[in-house]
Structure formats: structure tokens, C-alpha cells
Amino acid sequence: MTVSLEQLRRCHFAVDLGASRTRVYVKGLGLVVDQPSVAAMNTRTGALIAVGEFAEKMTGRTPDYIRVVRPISGGTVVDIEIAQRMLRHLLGDKIRRSLRRKARLRAAACAPHDADPLAQRAIIETLVGLGARRVELVDTLIAAAVGCGLPVERPEASMILVCGAAATQVAVLSLGSIVCAERLPVGGEAVDQAIVQYLRHEHALMLPNQSVRPLQLALDDNGLTPYGPASTEIHGRDVVTGLARSVRVNTAAVREAVQTPLMSVLDGIGKVLRDCPPDLVADLADRGLVMVGGSALLPGFDQLLREATGMPVHIAERPDVCAVQGIGAMLEGRIEPLVLDPLAA
Template sequence: MTASLEQLRRCHFAVDLGAARTRVFIKGEGVVVDEPSAAAINTRTGALIAVGTLAEQMTGRTPGYIRVVRPVKGGTVIDIDMAQRMLRHLLGDKVRRALRRKPRLRAAACTPHDADPLAQRATVETLVGIGARRVELVDTLIAAAVGCGLPVERPEASMILVCGAATTQIAVLSLGSIVTAERVPVGGNAIDHSVLSYLRHHHELMLPSQSVRPLHVALRGGDLSMTGSGTTEIHGRDVATGLARSVEVDTVGLRSAISIPLTGVLDGIGKVLRDCPPDLVADLADRGIMMVGGSALMPGLDQMIREATGMPVQVAERPDIASVTGLGAMLDGQIEPMTLNPLSA
């Protein structure tokens, strides 16, 4: 974390710019924005047509002159101008006017672990462009751990797994800092792509790219647990004829399909544990791993990690908004650092 708790208490609002969703917390009001990080633009005029949920619904359904863009990739802003325009419309005129009345408007934002200076600068410039006079940056891992109630300020180990759309971040924390961490370029999108590829090659079926996540469609009424089997009816388009078709898909095949991208996540967990001091690893044997992030809600994903690592695994009560909730707790002054009394001479 690059900002102190005292600096964060002076902030007026906090932003979590994720690859899948953008969330905004305003001090005294709570989470006021929770929308997909998407914007639809008219390529002929450059006008912004829609943002958030409506823009996401347009994906794959637009004429040639309308393009749906995502200005955030892997927690990093890749198009500052579009991110600013998207944020302005998501906040709305009323909220932006209220924020502009604040003297020396301050903002806080999450950044991925080990984000390079250019990525951090892009986040800062995005918020400065919507009126912030000063921007404080907080590591996503710290914010998520605070948001799900882990005792990060205590001298004991806490392990967190932030399952995002583009990346998965793993860390062990103690005394309010990150002891060891790893960022794996595998997220919910990679798992969804594996399911889509499996259905295309084994059943010659194509699923819609939007509406609902392909994995959740495939597992409706089932899960990803490594025991048991079953079938699920999937509706899609035949690859050869282009006509609508339904097939019965075996959940065992789906488990094998997602096991390939999950290998990278398991390797990341193993690396973090190997780099962690033995005393902290002993703490984790009892406390286990806390999962947060939107992809943590995949049915049976926690069970697969539990069986692969042999450690207890829990999913946070609200894993999807844990990061912005943690930022909000810091802004409201709900987190107090551990006080260490200096030894007298």
C-alpha cells in the first residue's frame, strides 16, 4: 500500500477499476456504482452511446459503426480518455456536482499487485481527469483483505486469493503488509474460454458470448466438485449448420476443461507458500485461504482448490465487492493500525 491510513481518511471517494466491473464508493453514502467496465461508442462521430450494463448487452449485437470497448484490462487502465468518459457517465451529473463541491477533492483507487509506474500513473490520471486533486493508491490485495474482514494488522498470517476476470492475485499478509505475493495471468475469462473451446471441439456447439457467463450456464443446477457426475443441457448454435441446437454435456468433461487454466493458479499458490516464512505457513494450516473477487463465485471452485492444496478454503460473504468495501472501510476510519509501544531505555 502506497498510502497511509491517515491519508486515506482524508479521501472523499474510492474507485475500484476492474477488468470486468467498475465500482465507486463515496464516503457517507457507500457503494454508489457497480457496473460493467464497458462503453459503446459511435466510430463515425466518436460519441458515447452507452456505458455499463447497457454497453455490455450490446457486445456482439451492434452494427459496424458501433464498437464496444473496455478501457480497463487486468486492473490496468489502457485507455485513459475512455475510462474518464465512462466514469463520468456512471457517476452521473448529480454525484459529480456533489463531489466537485468538496474542497481539494481526494480519491483512493485500487491497483494490482506489482503494478508498474505507468499503470499507476494511468489510474491517477483517470481520476484526476474527473476532478480529483489528489489520488491515493492502495494495493488490491490489502483492500480486498480488509473488505472481507481478515485481521491484516495483526502479527499473524492471512492468505487471500483475488479471483479477477483477467488475473488471479495470491498473497500472504501480516502486520498490515504483503509478505509474499504472486500475480497469475489466469482469471475467470480464461476459464470461460476453456469451457467455450471444450463445447466447440467436443460437441460442435457455440454459445452466445454474452447474456450469462458460459461456465454458469453449463453448471446450472450442478457444480465443479471433483466427485460425482451428471449432465447438463446446453443451448447454443451448431458450428456446421448455424442452427439452434441443444446437447447434453457431462460435467466430468467440463471439470477436465477448466483444470488446464486452474493449473496456473495452483502453481501460483504453491510458489507463494514456498516463499513464505515457516512460522506464517504454520498459521495458514488452520486459517486457510480466503477467496474474493467475482470469479470466486464459480460453483465448486473453492472445493477444487481445497482438494488440490489440502488447506481450508473459504469464500467471502460478498467476494465481488470486497476490494471497494475495504477501501471504504479505510476511508471511514474503521481500520486502526496495531500500536507498538517503544521500549523505554
């Protein structure tokens, strides 16, 4: 995925296909789509009923002939046809007509670090189905670093942690490139699942599909640290009787339940630091790391990393849109390329 800034400046729109949300940046218009990566299908007719936020609200509330699907998993398109149809509806007729008027439509897309050729091909095929004649792939780590304002082009270390829904990526960057990086199959969904499993096993309580995030928010700003509230009330369905029931949950037990996925993230950060040159690690002692991605807003996650690593930890101003804003800045030509001219003999 080595693409030049000159090639990106020729692109007309950029897409960040996330497992949780899909975002589209159109050159000259800015961010035009920021919707959940969800589509609702009528299994009898094959028709697309809804996409985005409306389709997400249908989750767990549909009759048997309506199926709610997520065509993107872990940054990889798992159903190209549905992903294409979802994108067409999210863009709308007006934007699609303006893009079709381009003589040779070019697109850019974020791709996970170390994505295999099959995953890259799936992203390209999805955008080709929208009419793109050429698709450029940009590493999500580079795009997110640019989007949150890190000086990646300087000869000094910048560390970024991309906290996605299905995966977490961590990297150290210098001189406009990735020095060392690690991709972990652990994200916000793993934390959600850990909480769901704990409540099912310990309290025989099943949660509605969309109630785990509110549970995390109920833990307050220090939710993953001992300084949060002592308990919180949770509403769900009793596993045995099937009736609605409320339980008061000890938040210390919830913090214990999510330690396994969070410890995997800490192990990944430690591996990257061990593989990083000592001079760059010395830079990070002062600069620390920057968290981006929707799961970076998990209450208390930054404090947990700060205590575990001993480094400063910062959350980007708008962590959820950093990647698409970064690739959008490249499209608009707001990023100057790094030029390393060979010395004359």
C-alpha cells in the first residue's frame, strides 16, 4: 500500500469502511457520510429495506423475513454486493450523480495495516462497483496519524493507537512511514462481548443488542479505573424465565470482566515498543501516544493505558473520524510531501 500524495490528490472521494461505521469524504464537500455499517434486507425479495442508523435500530427487532447484516467485519468487506448497495444508498442520488460526471473517477480507501491481498481486493472491488476507475489504498495508521495532526513527516517518533470496533492497531511512525506496527484482533466489540458474557454467567441476564455501550457510559469517565461509581443498575431479560428484570451490578466486577481484551491491547503496545529503535522510544517518553477510533472513548481506557505504560496518553479531538479526515486532507492537498533529495557527489 505504497501510494504517493500526488496520486491521492487526483482522487475525487475517499471511503473509510469500518466494522462499526462507514464514512465517505468527497473532495470539495468534506465528510458527507458518517453512518453505521448496517443494512436490512428482505430475504423474500432480496430488496434492501434500510441502511445506516435506521437499519441499526432494527437489530433484534425484526420479523423472520427481514435480516440485518453487517457487510464489513474488522475493516474487511465480507459481502461485496451488499456493501456496494449500502454505499449507494448512503451517498444518495445527488452525490452519486456529481461523482459520475467525473471523466475518470478515482477513489481512495483506508485499509487495515498488513491487510492480506484478498482483503485489499475486496475493498477495491467494492469501490469499482460504485464507478471508480482506479482505487488507491492508504494504511489506516497513516491516515489516522495525519487526521489527528501528528507530525509524521519529522525525524522523530509519533505513536498512534487506532481503537476500532473489531481490531486495534498500534504503530510508531517517523519520516512519513511506519517503523513498527502491530494489529490485534481485539476491539470495542470484544469489550462488549466480555460484559455480555459476565452478566449472562453471573446474573443470568441477557442484554438487548444496543445496551452494552450505554452500560459502558454509565460507568462514568473513570469507568475502567477504581475511581468510578461502585455500582450501576442494568435492565435486561432473565435467561431462565424470559421476563424483564433489573439487577444492580458491581462495577468492580465489570472492570474485572473486561481485563482480558484490554490486556491484549497492552501486550500489543509492549511488543511494538520492544521492536522500536531505542532513540524513537526515548522520544515517546515525552510525546506519549495518541488514541483514535470510536473505542478510544471507552470510559477510563486512556487512564488505564497511562498507568500501565507510564507514558502520556492523549485522545484525539475527534477520534472517531480521524482516519477519514486524514485521507481527506491528502485528497485536498493540505499535506506537503516529504522530499529527501540525494546529496550531490
